[in-house]
Amino acid sequence: MNKIPIEFGTEHIALASVPEAQMYRDEVNCQEPMRSMLEANPEIYFVPPQRGHDWGNWEYKSGSYYDTTIGAKHPDWRDIPLPQETKDIKQLRYDMVTWGYCKIEDALSVDQVEIIRERVLSQAEGERLAGIAQKTPSGQNINCCVNKGRCFELLIEQHPDIVQGGPLVEQLVTEALGSGWICTSLIAAISLKGGVPQALHQDQGFYPESTSPMSVNVLTAISSIDEKNGGTLLIPGSHRIMSDAARERKPVGKLPPAINLNAKAGTMVITDGRLLHGTGINHTDTPRIVMLNGMQKPWMRQQENWMLSVRSEVLARASNKLLHRMGYQATTGTQTNEGHGFGARGLLGEAAGAILDFRLAADRGDYHRVGELCPTSVDEELNAPFTLREVVSKARKGGRSAPVGITGIRINSGEEG
Numbered sequence: 001m002n003k004i005p006i007e008f009g010t011e012h013i014a015l016a017s018v019p020e021a022q023m024y025r026d027e028v029n030c031q032e033p034m035r036s037m038l039e040a041n042p043e044i045y046f047v048p049p050q051r052g053h054d055w056g057n058w059e060y061k062s063g064s065y066y067d068t069t070i071g072a073k074h075p076d077w078r079d080i081p082l083p084q085e086t087k088d089i090k091q092l093r094y095d096m097v098t099w100g101y102c103k104i105e106d107a108l109s110v111d112q113v114e115i116i117r118e119r120v121l122s123q124a125e126g127e128r129l130a131g132i133a134q135k136t137p138s139g140q141n142i143n144c145c146v147n148k149g150r151c152f153e154l155l156i157e158q159h160p161d162i163v164q165g166g167p168l169v170e171q172l173v174t175e176a177l178g179s180g181w182i183c184t185s186l187i188a189a190i191s192l193k194g195g196v197p198q199a200l201h202q203d204q205g206f207y208p209e210s211t212s213p214m215s216v217n218v219l220t221a222i223s224s225i226d227e228k229n230g231g232t233l234l235i236p237g238s239h240r241i242m243s244d245a246a247r248e249r250k251p252v253g254k255l256p257p258a259i260n261l262n263a264k265a266g267t268m269v270i271t272d273g274r275l276l277h278g279t280g281i282n283h284t285d286t287p288r289i290v291m292l293n294g295m296q297k298p299w300m301r302q303q304e305n306w307m308l309s310v311r312s313e314v315l316a317r318a319s320n321k322l323l324h325r326m327g328y329q330a331t332t333g334t335q336t337n338e339g340h341g342f343g344a345r346g347l348l349g350e351a352a353g354a355i356l357d358f359r360l361a362a363d364r365g366d367y368h369r370v371g372e373l374c375p376t377s378v379d380e381e382l383n384a385p386f387t388l389r390e391v392v393s394k395a396r397k398g399g400r401s402a403p404v405g406i407t408g409i410r411i412n413s414g415e416e417g
């Protein structure tokens, strides 16, 4: 038996890997800008994870970040033109870039809001009765909504049947993230009286120096929200403060105070993934419902594991758009399945990157994966009904020729490669 070279031994590696010797040490371990932000603003860090009725004073007396109020009532913000609800795309763009959020007025009609409100409250009660309610420090969340009502499928699609302002919202998201963006999750966040405020955080907790967002959150107010019922806490403009500090490698100083987001039911609020925000406190007896529908660059890992979690009935009727948003269209660099997807561009309905059939085969219990093969494999092994073979063949029959891959080899286009 060959002796393993000493350089491969764990002891040898450990001795040669003291922190000072490691490459990219500063970059990998840098916790900026959060570290300096928390140093300069310690009050936004710690929120004891307990329920209680002693949280907050909506009349804005204590000075804690969560005991605040809406911009129009806040002494530090009331004279500043923070985003207002509007349908004016130019204003929405300005608000997004300047303040890190914008409010699309009446993105959902009164009737559309009612459809979602009813479904959310009903589902929440059902999950409580089933003993599977997902309690959060703020109340209750309904996760993986796509499985829990047709209205949620349409919400993810920004379909005008449930989001009358869908085309406008999509335009803004596309401008922020570039084309090809996908959905990370759809959650109904219900804040209940007695809930705990959430520490301020960035959803985009990586690549903090980015000059444009890598993710945005599309919040839909199903309840009208304000300082009394847990309007989202946020620091206007903090997306820029945080990314500028990270890019310039300077510490974050004292931040402006947080406000409660206010929005009437039916408003969609797009927030920049770099914006500091957190769940507010509901001081009322009425549940506060906000739909959280994060969107992100297509190469990022998604919050919801849509590959596994989506019901087959939902997948069977899903539009190409919904499938794409859930990540069911592979690209060369993401989500390829046994090699199917190399050369694909992640387009809607693109057969060369469609991976749905693998999942449906698994659901039927007849997903044949390619395993070990060799020159002496028998015919039965070589001619096995590999699902890959079926999917590739279907893609070819679709008449689409796959684009040329990075190696110059045309993949999934008809020739074996």
Ligand SMILES: [Fe+2]
Binding pocket: 201, 202, 203, 277, 278
């Ligand atoms: Fe968040």
